[in-house]
Amino acid sequence: MTDETGGREGPGVAAWATVLRVHAAVVPKLAREVAAAGLPISWYDVLLVLNAAPERRLRMSDLGAAAVLSREQISRVVTELEHAGLVERVPNPDDKRSSFATITAGGRSRLRAAAPTYIAAIESHFASHLNREELSVIATALGKVLAAEERSGDAGASRSG
Amino acid sequence: MTDETGGREGPGVAAWATVLRVHAAVVPKLAREVAAAGLPISWYDVLLVLNAAPERRLRMSDLGAAAVLSREQISRVVTELEHAGLVERVPNPDDKRSSFATITAGGRSRLRAAAPTYIAAIESHFASHLNREELSVIATALGKVLAAEERSGDAGASRSG
DNA sequence: CTTATGTACGTGCACACGCACATACATCCG
């Protein structure tokens, strides 16, 4: 056992490695295809979350938590979406520090137009290679990881506050 | 109304969404902890692949295919690693267009020093939330996706020649 | 050999992203 820095780390590392590599392999393909359908993937992500939210609106920070993008990214994308008329910023009367982002009719329209392309791309580049049981296990298992890790916050970011 | 653009897309989209979100939640944490151990995660990735390669060396493009990083990123990271003395570029006598990247003794040393931290971080932020069966299904299922998608190449990337 | 086409690699440029900081407001305490 002289050189075992690669291969014998256990099933956890192996599983994580596949997550990393699948992400790296699939994301660019989805991004291309969705962009070709007329929506940058960052726009799509924000519109999708907003459309699914209760009242179709969310505070910036909640949007950051629900979407894949960071808080700063959300702020900038929402500004872009505002200029494009797909989203509006509405002041929050109960807390004037925050504002709601609301999807507009035009935003919903654009989202609906792009959705079939996005879903088809996911099916084509990801889901079509797996059976229902595998998809179910992945969703459930990774859901547990998410629940645990989102609770623990950004560990190591700012010491033990 | 039939306004279901979020939630009723099927198990494939749901599973993919968890992959995206777990990636977004876990990667930054691993990056922090590995960086704190003295190695940027991009360096670690390259050293790991190189160390596991036959002869401990790989051509640039093979390195790009095996690692999570893009070809351009590999080129730049290898240059950084060279300056740090952790990797060397060796010309390929059989094909003078290409060169091998080889890990040095110092590189292996740095890799070994950081590996426990990296593995522990993966266990802590990912694997510890799952049982062996889930890890096994994830590795196998995502491995199938990888095999299929890597074969199909970068679909739609360069149409024009 | 000469020319045309394909492959491996590096790099300038523009853009995306996160960090750290600034601002506005809320809340708690005396």
Add this chain to the structure above:
DNA sequence: CGGATGTATGTGCGTGTGCACGTACATAAG
């Protein structure tokens, strides 16, 4: 009420990243 502390958001700046292109070499065609 006035000051101190915490929260929600926006933004300048440095860094990381991919794209498009250039260079060097390989290989096929004549």
